[in-house]
Amino acid sequence: LDEDNSEVADPSLSDDRDGSGPGRRMPSICDPSTLLHRIVVLIFMCFLGFGSYFCYDNPAALQTQVIQDMQLNTSKFMQLYAWYSWPNVVLCFFGGFLLDRVFGIRLGTIIFSLFVCFGQVIFAAGALCNAFWLMELGRFVFGIGGESLAVAQNTYAVSWFKGKELNLVFGLQLSMARLGSTVNMNIMGWIYSRIAALVGSSGHTTLGITLMIGSATCIFSLICALILGYLDKRAERILNKEQGKTGEVIKLTDVKDFSLSLWLIFLICVGYYVAVFPFIGLGQVFFIEKFNFSPAQARAINSIVYIISAPASPILGFLVDRVGKNVIWVLCAVLTTLAAHLMLAFTFWNPWIAMCLLGLSYSLLACALWPMVAFVVPEHQLGTAYGFMQSIQNLGLALISIAAGSILDSRGYLFLEVFFSSCVCLALIAVVVLYFVDFLRGGELNLSASQRGKLKEVSAAETEKRVHVHQQKDEDLARLKPMSAFGLRNRYLSRLGAQLPDHYCTHLSSLAHRSVLK
């Protein structure tokens, strides 16, 4: 302890190379307590996830090339997505635990980055060696790292920006994630064609080289993880800051207490997302075949969902927060998605219309559905509920990816779209049932924001008092303090509509899992 104190008292000793002169003041860019330094940290934080978001949709961006060069059929191709989802069926429960208890945030982030990196390299090596099983293995390893890395990214954000610009930071991370996906969708095809021109022919070697180039983004992200780890360690030394914690508590036995409403929410989640992500995975060829798009146009329209959701998510999130009535919003989102799928299935209307609708409704659903969990689950079970939700979602994605591939192989796109539409209809049924269950039980899912505010007035007032007491007490350390159980509670209270300070609105955190925001 003494050592720590001495270092805090004399930061320049530990940081001579910063050029802190006799005045014993570091330049503000090196001082962990200043905004400037946090912005530097923020840049690394944003690029931490870039690689994994970039590489996640590599198969979709190179669909025709992967299928042709590896001599696959579509259902085998979709295995690449299934293999990503399999580890996350389990890891959703343990990611937070591993970060908090086993590795710690810094080591954990580096380990998960390594997984992402090696996963992508194995994936690319599989293409180089013309071994599809190796590519599947690569996606599996990539999946182990990818989802947990997103959790680590959020934990870093909370640890550095809590009490300050947290909302903005989450927003930036989301935008960064979508930027990664979009850039991937639009650039990988071009890289492939350039490599093909260089090598002289297309083939699995060209594919492998292209994917290896893609893995550079993962190495870049790994470097960000290392730098972040160093900066976090340094900040700990200088400011006596603890490692960040996810604060997630997972107790599998909580499952028996889950209410009907929660299971319905799970059902909506599965039914909805399986009709969006596997569709995007298969979308490129669909637009080429059905709407006679050029490959570049097809990649552009396939990425429009991500592009739209970048600006739409914060706006719609704000709207949903203000209005309340989540079930109606979810119903709107599901109906719009259904309409979009029906349009794609049964008309030759310009697919930009349907895809823009899909992008909007997808953002709306993310804003309205995920916060609903907090209304039907007691606080201490929230971690378990979210873990379950994502686990079931990943299970659904893995199974439906395979199913979608084989349906396409044997029955074509119309039937595939009909299949996706019926998945959305399943979600629609669940929403309708949820509405009535909630209505009959007098639940608060569908209350407007003001009604919620009234209901929560008493408890909110009480909580607020405690918030203020704690805030004053911890004012100085608050910025870089890890998330306590109490902080965790606040995070969820904000979802309940309780009056909390703006910067405590951390509901985006749980949305930052890839499976949700991708």
Next chain:
Amino acid sequence: MATAGVSAALCVLFLCLSLQPSRGLFNSGTDGYRRKVSLELNPGLNSSPAAPPGVNVLHVRAVGPSDTLHFIWGSQGAPTLLLIHTNSSNSSLHIDWQRMLSSNSTGSLWVEPETSVQYSSALVFTRIWEYSDDNDTADPSRVPSSSFFPAYDLADFAWDDLNRTLNLATLRGQLCGRNSSDPAGAFANGSVCLEISAFEAWGRDAAWPRLLHSANSSQLRLVVSNVTERANQSRFALEMVAVTGRGRQSRVDTLRSIDDENTPSIFQVSQWVTMPANARAPVLSFAQWKPVAYRSRAPVFEDATPVRHSALLDLPIPPDSGLVRAFFGDQPSPGYQAVALNVSFGITGDPFYNATRYLSWTVLLGLGSPPQDSFSVLVQVIMAVALGMPLLLLLLGGLYVCLGHRNQAPGYAPIN
């Protein structure tokens, strides 16, 4: 909320149903029209002048309630499918074999009674082009003529005996042939096969492209397998000639179709229709195909390769076809006209022929308007259930809540 939901769902349902073709909800190509079909090889040919090898005339007689369709499939000269429609259910085909096998075969094939003939036309598979697609354009019209190899003239082919492959139960027969003067040995293992199928009723083949066929049609499948390519970048094209009576006009349309259930990933159907010169009259006959060929014997999704067709071209001379000479005569000018069409296989970026050395393409030929695809019953049932269930739940739930609410009404205090 309930009303909004109901109306939205109704809109969706209506949108879905209104897009149905007007043929009715559960009528996906299963109308009851049937014909009695019989197959006969070399009708009227006694054993006395034994059929020389390679002479095959397959007569498909499809008798309906008040008319008869004669499909005659022959390999003398270029492979030809002759279609004769008569308005009598007991019209019969006659062949004068002596003349047919002689050098002057004009008029050696006729139908009795002659006045019953309503319509006749023929489709001749004349040539298969092979070209070296060095720039990978897959478009024969943009390939320099120096890239074309000498065409395989199907009239010069030696054709196998159809008797060996004829299946009277499934109404199928396959005619395989090889280039008789095969200097380069390209056909050492390879062959060009044409498989003909006749149909008694509506239905589909089990194999892609699963064209919808009616009792008024028969189907031909062209397979070019194991032919040694003359260049590494070889692609193929097929030349066909349609022969019809004077005063007809024909055109090729490519229609878009939202239903790719039977031919995955193909959203188009091409049809070459023949009609009387006055434009409004109904279509007399058709050749219909999906613009897709398959690059393997048991095709999967990725073996599909697009098919393109050229513009129609009027020919001054008749094709070299025994059946055309025998039925129409050898001078086109007064009696009939010949129109040629090329279809080419492949698209830029698709593997060349040598990747699989296999190419199969299917075309449906028939009388009247080409059959139109509609959604399968399975798709209709799934959509009805998927859209109906939420609607039903909404109604039931709404009803339950309304009734429940009325019962509880006295004890309820409004929240706000």
